[in-house]
Amino acid sequence: MNEITTPYHHGDLRNTAIIAAAELIDQSGNYEISIANVAKRAGVSSAALYRHFEDKEALLTAVRELALIGLMQRLEAIAAQHEQGTQLLIEELGICYLQFAEDKRSFFGLLWEDRGNMEQRRLEAQAKRTGFEVLIKAAESYLCAHKPDNDVSPVRLATQLWSIAHGIATLEHNRMLDIFDETINAEQLLRDGTQAFLRNTLDSSS
Amino acid sequence: MNEITTPYHHGDLRNTAIIAAAELIDQSGNYEISIANVAKRAGVSSAALYRHFEDKEALLTAVRELALIGLMQRLEAIAAQHEQGTQLLIEELGICYLQFAEDKRSFFGLLWEDRGNMEQRRLEAQAKRTGFEVLIKAAESYLCAHKPDNDVSPVRLATQLWSIAHGIATLEHNRMLDIFDETINAEQLLRDGTQAFLRNTLDSSS
DNA sequence: ATCATATGTTATCGTTATTAACATCACGCC
DNA sequence: GGCGTGATGTTAATAACGATAACATATGAT
Numbered sequence A, B: 001m002n003e004i005t006t007p008y009h010h011g012d013l014r015n016t017a018i019i020a021a022a023e024l025i026d027q028s029g030n031y032e033i034s035i036a037n038v039a040k041r042a043g044v045s046s047a048a049l050y051r052h053f054e055d056k057e058a059l060l061t062a063v064r065e066l067a068l069i070g071l072m073q074r075l076e077a078i079a080a081q082h083e084q085g086t087q088l089l090i091e092e093l094g095i096c097y098l099q100f101a102e103d104k105r106s107f108f109g110l111l112w113e114d115r116g117n118m119e120q121r122r123l124e125a126q127a128k129r130t131g132f133e134v135l136i137k138a139a140e141s142y143l144c145a146h147k148p149d150n151d152v153s154p155v156r157l158a159t160q161l162w163s164i165a166h167g168i169a170t171l172e173h174n175r176m177l178d179i180f181d182e183t184i185n186a187e188q189l190l191r192d193g194t195q196a197f198l199r200n201t202l203d204s205s206s
Numbered sequence C: 001a002t003c004a005t006a007t008g009t010t011a012t013c014g015t016t017a018t019t020a021a022c023a024t025c026a027c028g029c030c
Numbered sequence D: 001g002g003c004g005t006g007a008t009g010t011t012a013a014t015a016a017c018g019a020t021a022a023c024a025t026a027t028g029a030t
Helices: A013-028 A035-042 A046-051 A054-082 A087-103 A105-111 A118-131 A133-146 A154-172 A186-203 B012-030 B035-042 B056-081 B087-104 B103-111 B118-131 B134-148 B152-174 B186-203
Strands: none
Touching: A013 A035, A013 A054, A013 A105, A035 A046, A035 A054, A035 A087, A054 A087, A054 A105, A054 A118, A054 A133, A087 A105, A087 A133, A087 A154, A087 A186, A105 A154, A118 A133, A133 A186, A133 B118, A154 A186, A154 B152, A154 B186, A186 B152, A186 B186, B012 B056, B012 B087, B012 B103, B035 B056, B056 B087, B056 B103, B056 B118, B056 B134, B087 B103, B087 B134, B087 B152, B087 B186, B103 B152, B118 B134, B134 B152, B134 B186, B152 B186
16 A cells, blocks of 8 residues: 555656655745646656555645655754753754745645645644654753753643744744734744743743 | 626625635635535536636635634624733633634635735735734733833734734644643643743833 | 566546636616 | 616636546566
């Protein structure tokens, strides 16, 4: 049922198709691609793609996986560059998220489309879960360094941080962030928001 | 060029079509509707719709306007029920946003699709701007009541509050909020986030 | 060598968005 | 009251789309 790594004498069509689709998405500015165009770019007939993907949505799901890997790698690179347990690391992870949303705009939008069948969505959710473990680890380290004797949930803190970064990123993605005030800057907004959450977490006594 | 209020002896097709589209979207669970289905539901041929909408995207834009009006009315109802200048009002506006995202799921998703041409998007941005003035007013009142002698920007505060509510709403919309921890609750997360922002705003000295 | 299977092709189908050509109805003008 | 003009509807057509069936070919195990 899965021919994930199966090659073929004409080439590795599955991966070729995914990359072709990703390039088309990256160029077009949106994610409305056609099987026909992907096939043409891969130098193959439209029907050939159906040997590797159940339907168009399955192809898009594969592209989403690729996009998610790209995002995860960026986040891991940030984590490797900064000291664990610091506020700066958490801020920079958020900034990285914003930058991905900006310079890989199509991919970011694609990641949050709500399409696909239940099975495809379940797999995607799992992939995202894996991807965002970087953030959970950062939250754990921060709490361990700053509030070692308390039981604040790192997952809960990570979810809060993800929410604010995601909110700013999606509003910016829709060019809604500065409709009230043109001087508003996404990165500064995120730094302030992150700081507010962390301060609030440290202040909370239980 | 605009036949917004033009009736016809066969009926008010423009509004009929918008409502038909909205109903289809509400039922289908996504926003992949076809002109053919909308026309069928309106009891009219497909081509007839093109007398009232430039293209499919223009019809969807009209549905988005309708959805936005619905959201705005809910927010205004909340504002009317609570005392201006209170944290509770701000929290309840956010909760209202979350609830709209949940029980009008398709409409909420539709609102943040990035499709349509520049002109359509500009109009939508303007409509959203109008809609969210309720939040700005709440932020102004809050600052006026709690920090009258300071120059914290109410627009900036409103944008922060919108970001956190929007982030939680969109993650929940994608069923991503509880993938780390099933006990996480969107409403509680929003109340905590709102409180963190307001506290941070009051604490900031300049 | 053979043959099952994986992988490709072409031909086709039903659906879609959109447009052109034509039809009809409402309503102002003489 | 007839008449025509424009707004609004129809049918028919086109091109692109996703998807599938029938057929073709190359691989690799036996």
